Amino acid sequence: MLLISCPYCGPRDEHEFAYGHEAHIARPTLEQQQTMSDAEWADYLFMRKNPKGVHFERWVHSRGCRQWFNVARHTVTHEIVKVYKMGEPAPKLEQK
Amino acid sequence: MANAYARRSALQHFGLTAAAAKGDVAGADLLIGEAAHRTIVNIRGDGGDAFKAAVRSVTGAELPVTPNTTAAAGDFRILWLGPTEWWVVSANVDSAKLADDLRQAFNGQHAAVIDVSESRTVINVSGPSARDVLARGCSLDLHPRVFGPGQCAQTGLTKANILLDQVSDNPSYDIYILKSFADYLWQWFWLVGRDFKFAIRAH
Numbered sequence: 514m515l516l517i518s519c520p521y522c523g524p525r526d527e528h529e530f531a532y533g534h535e536a537h538i539a540r541p542t543l544e545q546q547q548t549m550s551d552a553e554w555a556d557y558l559f560m561r562k563n564p565k566g567v568h569f570e571r572w573v574h575s576r577g578c579r580q581w582f583n584v585a586r587h588t589v590t591h592e593i594v595k596v597y598k599m600g601e602p603a604p605k606l607e608q609k
Numbered sequence: 610m611a612n613a614y615a616r617r618s619a620l621q622h623f624g625l626t627a628a629a630a631k632g633d634v635a636g637a638d639l640l641i642g643e644a645a646h647r648t649i650v651n652i653r654g655d656g657g658d659a660f661k662a663a664v665r666s667v668t669g670a671e672l673p674v675t676p677n678t679t680a681a682a683g684d685f686r687i688l689w690l691g692p693t694e695w696w697v698v699s700a701n702v703d704s705a706k707l708a709d710d711l712r713q714a715f716n717g718q719h720a721a722v723i724d725v726s727e728s729r730t731v732i733n734v735s736g737p738s739a740r741d742v743l744a745r746g747c748s749l750d751l752h753p754r755v756f757g758p759g760q761c762a763q764t765g766l767t768k769a770n771i772l773l774d775q776v777s778d779n780p781s782y783d784i785y786i787l788k789s790f791a792d793y794l795w796q797w798f799w800l801v802g803r804d805f806k807f808a809i810r811a812h
Contacts, residue, residue, distance in 0.1 A: 521677075521692060523676075525764070526748040526765075528748070529748075529764060576763065576764060576765050578677075578694075579690075579694075580691055
C-alpha cells in the first residue's frame, strides 16, 4: 500500500486514489496539427515512456477531494519522490 | 424537494425509532443513529472575496478555504470538499429555500448551486468507542492530535465512500453516506458494534 500525499488533503492511503496516465504529454497546437504526419499523431496518442526509474504521472484523489495532481514515482521501488500540483513543471531530479 | 409526507429515510426499514426505545443509551459506549433528511446544498466557485461574501450573506458563516475544515454559524454548517467545492448543510432549513437564497446571492458570479439533499443520509456515531469503531474500516488517523472538531474528510469507510465530519470532541461524528450505500454501512456498524456496548439513538 502506497501512502500518497494529496497536495490538498495530505497523506492518504493508496486506495483513495486512482492512477490516470503519464504526465506532461502536451497536446499538439492547432498549427502543428495542420502539418503533423500520422506517425507523429501516433506518437502523441499511443507512445509512452514506460521507464525503469522515476516516472512522472497523474493521479486523482477520487475518494477525497477529487483533484488531479502530479506524482513522480520510482517504478521499481515505488518511492514517491515528489507530489506537485497540476500546471507545475516536472521537477528536475537527480538520477537514482 | 420531495413532500414531507412522501419522504422515507434511507434506513427507515430497520425500525430505528423502535430499536432506540429498547436500547440502553445510558450504559452504552457507542451510540449510532440516523439523522435523516438533512439539507445539503453543493456550491461551486472560485472561493474568492465575492464568493465568500455571498456565502456569508446567506449563512452567516465564513467560507472555510483550508482543506478539510468546516465552519458553522446558526443553523448552517459549511464543509470543505475541494478547492472550488463546498457543502452547505443544515438540519432545519428547507433545502429549496437555501438553494434559492444562495443562487440569488451568487447572481452575476461564475458559481453553481445544486441541491443534493436527497442523495445522502447521515449516520451519527458518538461515544467513547466511536474512534475504535471507525478505525476498523477507515484508514484515516482520527487521534485528537490530528483530527478534531472543525475538520472533515472525504474518505472510505469499509467499502463505502463517506464524508466524515467531527461535530464535537465527545467524540461525535456525522457520516454522510450515499442513500444507496446507507443500508450496507448500517449493517456494517451493526456487525462491528457487537464488540462494543452499543445502542441506537433516535434523532
